[in-house]
Amino acid sequence: MRDVNRNRSELASVQSDLSSGKRVRIPSQGPTEFERSRIIEENIRKEEQYQSNISGGLRQGRMAQEALDETTDRLIDIKRILTQGANGSADADVRTNMADEVAGIRDSMVFTLNQSYGDRYLFAGTNSDEEPFVNDGVGPGGVTNNSNNTPPQVTVADGVKLDISITGTELRDTDSGDLFEVIGNIEQALRNNDADALSGMIDGIDDSIEHVTTVTSRLGNNINRMGYVFEQYESTRISQQSDVSEMVDTDYAEAFSEMQRIQVAFDSAMAVHSKMFGNSLLNYL
Amino acid sequence: MKTLFEISKSGLRAAERSLSVTSNNIINADTPGYTRQRVDKESVGMRMTGFHAGLGVNITSITRMRNDMTDVVLNEKRQDMGFLQEKSQIFDQLEASMASDSGGDLDVRIGRVFDMFSSLSSDPQDMSVRNSLLTEADQLTSKLSDISRNIDRTSNLVQDSANSTIENINQILQDLDTLNSAITKGESSGKPDHASLDMQVKKLEKLSGLVDFESQVTEKGALQLRVGGVLVLDEDKASTMRAEIDDVNKTFNLRLDSGKLVESTGGKLGADIEMYENGIPELKERLDEVASTLVDEFNTIHSQGYGLEDGNTRNFFDPSFTDASNIKVSDDIRANVGHIAASSADGEAGNGEIAGQLADLRNENVIGGRKLVDYSVDLISTPGRNLSEIRSGMEVRDSEISMLTAQQEREAGVNVDEELSMMIQYQNAYQGAARVMSAAQQMYDTLIGLTR
Numbered sequence: 233m234r235d236v237n238r239n240r241s242e243l244a245s246v247q248s249d250l251s252s253g254k255r256v257r258i259p260s261q262g263p264t265e266f267e268r269s270r271i272i273e274e275n276i277r278k279e280e281q282y283q284s285n286i287s288g289g290l291r292q293g294r295m296a297q298e299a300l301d302e303t304t305d306r307l308i309d310i311k312r313i314l315t316q317g318a319n320g321s322a323d324a325d326v327r328t329n330m331a332d333e334v335a336g337i338r339d340s341m342v343f344t345l346n347q348s349y350g351d352r353y354l355f356a357g358t359n360s361d362e363e364p365f366v367n368d369g370v371g372p373g374g375v376t377n378n379s380n381n382t383p384p385q386v387t388v389a390d391g392v393k394l395d396i397s398i399t400g401t402e403l404r405d406t407d408s409g410d411l412f413e414v415i416g417n418i419e420q421a422l423r424n425n426d427a428d429a430l431s432g433m434i435d436g437i438d439d440s441i442e443h444v445t446t447v448t449s450r451l452g453n454n455i456n457r458m459g460y461v462f463e464q465y466e467s468t469r470i471s472q473q474s475d476v477s478e479m480v481d482t483d484y485a486e487a488f489s490e491m492q493r494i495q496v497a498f499d500s501a502m503a504v505h506s507k508m509f510g511n512s513l514l515n516y517l
Numbered sequence: 518m519k520t521l522f523e524i525s526k527s528g529l530r531a532a533e534r535s536l537s538v539t540s541n542n543i544i545n546a547d548t549p550g551y552t553r554q555r556v557d558k559e560s561v562g563m564r565m566t567g568f569h570a571g572l573g574v575n576i577t578s579i580t581r582m583r584n585d586m587t588d589v590v591l592n593e594k595r596q597d598m599g600f601l602q603e604k605s606q607i608f609d610q611l612e613a614s615m616a617s618d619s620g621g622d623l624d625v626r627i628g629r630v631f632d633m634f635s636s637l638s639s640d641p642q643d644m645s646v647r648n649s650l651l652t653e654a655d656q657l658t659s660k661l662s663d664i665s666r667n668i669d670r671t672s673n674l675v676q677d678s679a680n681s682t683i684e685n686i687n688q689i690l691q692d693l694d695t696l697n698s699a700i701t702k703g704e705s706s707g708k709p710d711h712a713s714l715d716m717q718v719k720k721l722e723k724l725s726g727l728v729d730f731e732s733q734v735t736e737k738g739a740l741q742l743r744v745g746g747v748l749v750l751d752e753d754k755a756s757t758m759r760a761e762i763d764d765v766n767k768t769f770n771l772r773l774d775s776g777k778l779v780e781s782t783g784g785k786l787g788a789d790i791e792m793y794e795n796g797i798p799e800l801k802e803r804l805d806e807v808a809s810t811l812v813d814e815f816n817t818i819h820s821q822g823y824g825l826e827d828g829n830t831r832n833f834f835d836p837s838f839t840d841a842s843n844i845k846v847s848d849d850i851r852a853n854v855g856h857i858a859a860s861s862a863d864g865e866a867g868n869g870e871i872a873g874q875l876a877d878l879r880n881e882n883v884i885g886g887r888k889l890v891d892y893s894v895d896l897i898s899t900p901g902r903n904l905s906e907i908r909s910g911m912e913v914r915d916s917e918i919s920m921l922t923a924q925q926e927r928e929a930g931v932n933v934d935e936e937l938s939m940m941i942q943y944q945n946a947y948q949g950a951a952r953v954m955s956a957a958q959q960m961y962d963t964l965i966g967l968t969r
Binding site for chain 2 (some may be wrong): 257259274
């Protein structure tokens with residue numbers, strides 16, 4: 233009878249493994265497997281969180297990158313105007329119009345660089361609840377800087393943080409001085425109808441374009457790195473999940489054959505049991 | 518010639534007695550604790566001049582076919598089994614309150630709080646992240662207090678179980694005392710009380726599951742029992758046990774009515790006492806350690822940072838409550854999630870440095886030389902790990918008990934087939950004896966006929 237009962241409970245256990253798809257659901261069903269699988273699951277969870285950080289970082293980084301690309305385009309526009317303005321054939325009226333155009337471009341650059349992601353200004357550093365650039369005519373080139381020099385970061389792996397944008401402070405700091413000051417000087421020289429001064433400013437705008445391109449490409453590197461790390465997590469997750477599965481999931485082929493074996497043992501034990509009880513001397517008296 | 522009547526009479530009596538014994542065996546074949554009996558006979562005879570004459574058969578005794586040594590070993594195994602079974606039940610309850618397959622266990626709850634701090638470090642200004650962080654932290658604290666409450670409940674149940682086990686033990690000791698007087702009376706009159714002896718076996722079997730004891734039979738045939746070396750059942754007296762429990766220091770003492778302290782380390786009671794005094798408090802202590810580590814480590818970092826609202830520094834968890842039962846997120850933060858310190862500098866809304874440091878705590882060995890999540894996995898696996906070990910031990914005990922029971926059954930159990938064949942044998946013996954008597958009667962008749 234003990235054998236019959238044991239077979240019955242083994243059968244119930246295999247059936248539960250099959251129906252739930254899991255061999256180890258609670259620690260007592262396999263303490264080592266349970267512990268190891270939970271620790272791997274914690275690692276998977278952590279990496280998924282890093283992936284989520286990276287996704288957010290990528291969205292912000294790409295927005296910042298677009299804004300920087302646009303800034304470069306605007307600077308090229310200014311260079312084009314500057315080159316035309318430095319040409320001796322332009323007269324004072326034309327240069328005044330050009331100065332207005334440069335001022336317009338500066339305003340649109342300020343607008344672009346004040347872009348926010350949610351309620352976070354992308355180019356304000358960690359001072360991101362304030363507009364980084366205020367077109368108030370007070371700061372250098374007429375634009376006040378509210379950004380600090382600490383770039384916003386996301387954690388992409390244990391101890392690894394990547395910048396997801398460029399601070400306004402760094403962006404303005406070109407080899408030829410403050411970016412908006414360079415633009416402001418060009419505007420002023422155009423208004424002054426000073427062709428000589430304008431000629432001397434071409435290097436300045438070139439430096440500015442190069443500076444913005446350099447920081448954009450650095451941001452691009454970070455974006456690429458984030459994308460790469462994201463993909464790496466995807467592939468390690470597959471192997472980690474298969475480790476967990478091997479430890480705690482039911483091996484269907486094995487479970488079915490085990491069920492078959494127990495079923496046969498159970499039937500035999502029942503048959504022997506009932507046969508034995510049928511045999512008695514009482515039947516022959 | 519008269520001896521012929523005496524011989525046949527003794528034969529009839531012996532056959533009848535044997536039949537009654539074998540009938541009793543058959544009828545009690547399925548009576549729990551019944552020991553089959555056997556009639557011991559010897560032939561009676563006397564030395565006559567020149568020859569030895571048989572004078573029939575005499576019943577010398579009725580023997581119980583039981584191996585007392587097997588009973589002693591079996592009871593020892595049952596004590597072990599009772600101990601393991603009770604422990605397995607308690608660990609089963611503890612496992613159910615600590616680990617599940619639903620995915621919301623302590624390790625996952627702690628991991629999610631770290632996840633939210635990691636999110637916050639990337640998006641320090643996002644209020645929805647802050648709200649989710651508070652929700653996760655609340656779920657973690659309720660998980661800790663749930664587990665703590667369940668452990669306390671299990672401890673109370675174990676205490677109740679120990680008390681009811683003690684009542685059972687006292688009752689059995691009283692019953693054994695009553696049986697002792699019946700058995701000693703039987704022994705002194707030379708007519709062993711087999712029914713009482715069988716009941717004694719049954720009672721000892723029951724007692725062996727409840728408590729560890731050593732047994733001894735006195736010259737008078739009375740049973741003496743000792744628990745932890747202290748006499749609890751003597752020839753003429755049964756002691757009563759009572760529990761002395763200190764629920765604060767988790768001590769459980771057993772005191773006899775004589776005032777002596779008894780130590781039980783086996784059976785159901787031994788398991789209850791061990792779990793009440795050590796097993797359960799150890800788990801509780803480790804759970805409290807998780808709570809106090811969370812409070813200390815989080816507060817140390819959090820209180821160096823700044824929220825979105827002002828330049829004040831704050832604790833994340835209320836430092837007045839450091840046990841698993843009462844841990845909670847500080848009221849300031851509950852009132853305004855903007856106070857969660859993500860920034861390492863006042864006024865920098867986009868600074869997630871402190872949140873990042875809090876998220877990095879998940880990689881640091883801050884508790885028992887391990888990471889918080891790893892330690893929690895180990896903690897919630899502890900009852901299951903013990904349970905798995907105990908179950909292996911129980912399987913071994915179970916097979917030992919089955920083997921010994923089968924051994925005892927062969928000795929003491931009733932084989933109906935054997936008894937039926939003996940019944941036929943005794944019927945024949947009776948018929949034979951009756952035939953002898955009838956032959957003797959005919960011989961007398963013949964003799965008396967001669968004198969007429």
